[in-house]
Amino acid sequence: MAVLEDVTSPPATGLRPRGVGRRERWQRRLPLLPALIYTIVVTQVPFLVTLWYSFQSYFWNEPGGAHWTGISNYKEVFTDPNFRSALVRSVTMTAIAVIVAMLLGILLAVLLDKKFLGRSVVRTLIITPFLVMPAAASLIWSGPMLDPNFGLLNWLLEPFGVHHVAWLTTHAYGSVIVVMIWQWTPFMTLIVLAGLQGQPQDILEAARVDGANAWATFRELTLPHLRPYIELGILLGSIYLVTAFDQVRLMTNGGPGTSTTTLPFYLYQKVNFAFDIGGAAAAGVVTVVLTIIVASFALRMFARVFQFEEAQ
Amino acid sequence: MSAITATQAPTAQDAPRRRSRRAREISGQAGWTVLGWVVGIAFFIPVLWMVLTAFKPESAAETWPPQFTFSPTLAEFRIVFNGMGPYIEHSAIATVGSTILVLVLALPAAVHL
Numbered sequence: 001m002a003v004l005e006d007v008t009s010p011p012a013t014g015l016r017p018r019g020v021g022r023r024e025r026w027q028r029r030l031p032l033l034p035a036l037i038y039t040i041v042v043t044q045v046p047f048l049v050t051l052w053y054s055f056q057s058y059f060w061n062e063p064g065g066a067h068w069t070g071i072s073n074y075k076e077v078f079t080d081p082n083f084r085s086a087l088v089r090s091v092t093m094t095a096i097a098v099i100v101a102m103l104l105g106i107l108l109a110v111l112l113d114k115k116f117l118g119r120s121v122v123r124t125l126i127i128t129p130f131l132v133m134p135a136a137a138s139l140i141w142s143g144p145m146l147d148p149n150f151g152l153l154n155w156l157l158e159p160f161g162v163h164h165v166a167w168l169t170t171h172a173y174g175s176v177i178v179v180m181i182w183q184w185t186p187f188m189t190l191i192v193l194a195g196l197q198g199q200p201q202d203i204l205e206a207a208r209v210d211g212a213n214a215w216a217t218f219r220e221l222t223l224p225h226l227r228p229y230i231e232l233g234i235l236l237g238s239i240y241l242v243t244a245f246d247q248v249r250l251m252t253n254g255g256p257g258t259s260t261t262t263l264p265f266y267l268y269q270k271v272n273f274a275f276d277i278g279g280a281a282a283a284g285v286v287t288v289v290l291t292i293i294v295a296s297f298a299l300r301m302f303a304r305v306f307q308f309e310e311a312q
Numbered sequence: 313m314s315a316i317t318a319t320q321a322p323t324a325q326d327a328p329r330r331r332s333r334r335a336r337e338i339s340g341q342a343g344w345t346v347l348g349w350v351v352g353i354a355f356f357i358p359v360l361w362m363v364l365t366a367f368k369p370e371s372a373a374e375t376w377p378p379q380f381t382f383s384p385t386l387a388e389f390r391i392v393f394n395g396m397g398p399y400i401e402h403s404a405i406a407t408v409g410s411t412i413l414v415l416v417l418a419l420p421a422a423v424h425l
Contacts, residue, residue, distance in 0.1 A: 034417050111347065111348055114344045116348050117341075118348070121352070125352035126352050126356075128356055128359050129355060140362045144358075144361050145358050145361065150374040150376055155378050
């Protein structure tokens, strides 16, 4: 909630004159109330319930129902090496996928910014992966593309001396990341391309007149101009990819072993296989707290990006 | 004969240099075109492969080496369309319902802000 207030309060206080009456203030608040109440009901109430369960010992496969255990669930979460490794894996997976997707996105955006034959068709081809449902994308890749016996990738790589690699078993972590990158590069491309096309041409012209080469122009003028767009892309990509579940569930099912078990998948396992409601709730609470810390930094960045837009 | 000697001969400098720059521009554009299409197709291959596989008969769907020529069939689509009614219905209800709900909640809030 504190995070929400941060973003919405500056314009609200700016709009509201100091000496308005109580009645008028309620009239202003009234249209916001349905959305606010709905948000509280679907986000805060479940969180409170989760908080309650996180202090309970509650196993679905044990008789007797829930009973109070204090902070033992939290102790378990912090000492569980699986939780820690899932957390680290989630962070590294998201970071690698987002950074690589962004680098590729910048390259593709620069490419699509050039004029060439059939550019609009190529743009559509490149955007397509983003429009595919994550579940469908996972299935395309895990079956027809990466299958060790019949996969297209193995066939394409055969001339290079690659023979029937079982990608999802031997390179599970990399395979999941590749699918994430494949899906998110188009999004990054679109955002960076919007930035590139919004760049004033006269500055580039001036740089050319002054004798700057293409790389210097890109580094000194285009990249600083693109910075807010890149930040926005990284932020949105991280928000979506850190919660990615489809790819892990459908491609590797968290395995082999726990080598692709990310945080969402860990929570899913804790509920659906261990039936450990209390432990899952505690892990969820820890995740939420960590997410809020990261998100409040990210949202501050978000606000700055929009201020930048307004300043332009 | 033109490009190399043109840069070396200071007297007939202007015209050939312009021509070579033009040639370079065209060849540059050709380069971007090739690169663009290669990258675009590379990104599209998994989707293309899915579409191709959809038209394959079951016996050609998973083979080694992969088959690119086959007698296309609509049998799989027939199966899909016969059983897809409820799923489309659920997706439609979820999508339309949540969109309406979001609009109802967000419109007053947006007007106010």
